[in-house]
Amino acid sequence: MSASLLEQLIDAFRVLPGVGQKSAQRMAYHVLEREREGGRRLADTLAKAIERIGHCRRCRDFSETDICATCGSASRDAHQLCLVESPADRLAIEQATGYRGLYFVLQGRLSPLDGIGPRELGLDTLAARLAEGEVQEMIIATNPTVEGEATAHYLAQLARQHKVRPSRLAHGVPLGGELEYVDRGTLSHAFGSRSEMPD
Numbered sequence: 001m002s003a004s005l006l007e008q009l010i011d012a013f014r015v016l017p018g019v020g021q022k023s024a025q026r027m028a029y030h031v032l033e034r035e036r037e038g039g040r041r042l043a044d045t046l047a048k049a050i051e052r053i054g055h056c057r058r059c060r061d062f063s064e065t066d067i068c069a070t071c072g073s074a075s076r077d078a079h080q081l082c083l084v085e086s087p088a089d090r091l092a093i094e095q096a097t098g099y100r101g102l103y104f105v106l107q108g109r110l111s112p113l114d115g116i117g118p119r120e121l122g123l124d125t126l127a128a129r130l131a132e133g134e135v136q137e138m139i140i141a142t143n144p145t146v147e148g149e150a151t152a153h154y155l156a157q158l159a160r161q162h163k164v165r166p167s168r169l170a171h172g173v174p175l176g177g178e179l180e181y182v183d184r185g186t187l188s189h190a191f192g193s194r195s196e197m198p199d
Contacts, residue, residue: 006032058129060105060122062087070103077101081129081164082139083155085109085148093141101139104129109142109151121151123158130162137165144171144189 003011006028013024031039055061056068063069070076080101084090090103106121118124129135138159142148152168159166172190173182182190 055107059103060107060125061090061103075100078134079136080139081135081137082141083126084141085143085151089141089143101137106142106151109145109147110154111147118154123155127158127162130159130164135162135164137167139167139169141169144186 009028009031010021010024013019013027014021019027031042052064053062054064056063056071057066058071059068061068061070065072077100080099081104082090082093082099082101083104083106084093085106085108087105090105093099093103104122104126108116108121110116110118110121130138138155140152140155140159142152142155156166156168170193172186172193173179179187
C-alpha cells in the first residue's frame with residue numbers, strides 16, 4: 001500500500017537538515033491548517049529555484065547566470081581569492097567583513113572516506129584559475145575541523161605550485177570570550193599561533 005499524501009508531505013519535509021519526524025509533522029500540519037497560500041508560494045519558488053539555479057562557472061557559488069554577480073563585478077579585487085567550503089560560508093564573510101576580493105566555493109572539503117577528493121571540490125577549475133596569473137593571494141577559509149585543516153594544507157600546496165601566496169584565517173579565542181570557557185583544542189591552537197602585538 002502506498003503512503004498517503006499527508007505521509008508523503010511529512011516525509012518530504014524531512015529532506016531539510018535537522019528536521020526529524022516530529023518537526024516535519026508540525027510543518028506539514030501548519031501548512032495545511034494555516035498557510036496553504038504560503039505553501040503554494042513555497043512550492044512554486046522551490047520548483048523555480050531547483051530548475052534555474054546552477055553554479056557560477058568561475059567560483060562555483062550558486063547563480064542563475066553562467067557568471068555570478070560577484071565574479072562579474074569590475075569593482076572586486078581579482079588579486080585576492082578567498083576559498084570557502086560552502087555558499088553559506090561565503091555569505092557569512094561577505095556580510096561580516098569588508099572583503100572586496102573574489103571567491104571560490106569548494107562545495108565541501110576533502111574527505112576520502114566519503115569519496116570527496118580534489119575532483120569533487122573543483123580543484124582542477126581552481127588550478128586553471130590560478131594558472132591565469134591574476135591571483136596573488138589565496139585566502140583559505142575552510143572550517144577548523146580535521147577535514148577542513150587537511151583541505152587547507154592541500155590548498156596551500158596548490159597555491160605555492162602556482163606561485164600564489166596562501167594565507168589562512170586566524171582561529172582562536174573568540175572576541176568577548178573568557179579563557180576558562182574556551183575548549184582545550186581552540187586554546188592550544190590560539191596559543192601556538194600567537195602574534196606580536198603592534199605598538
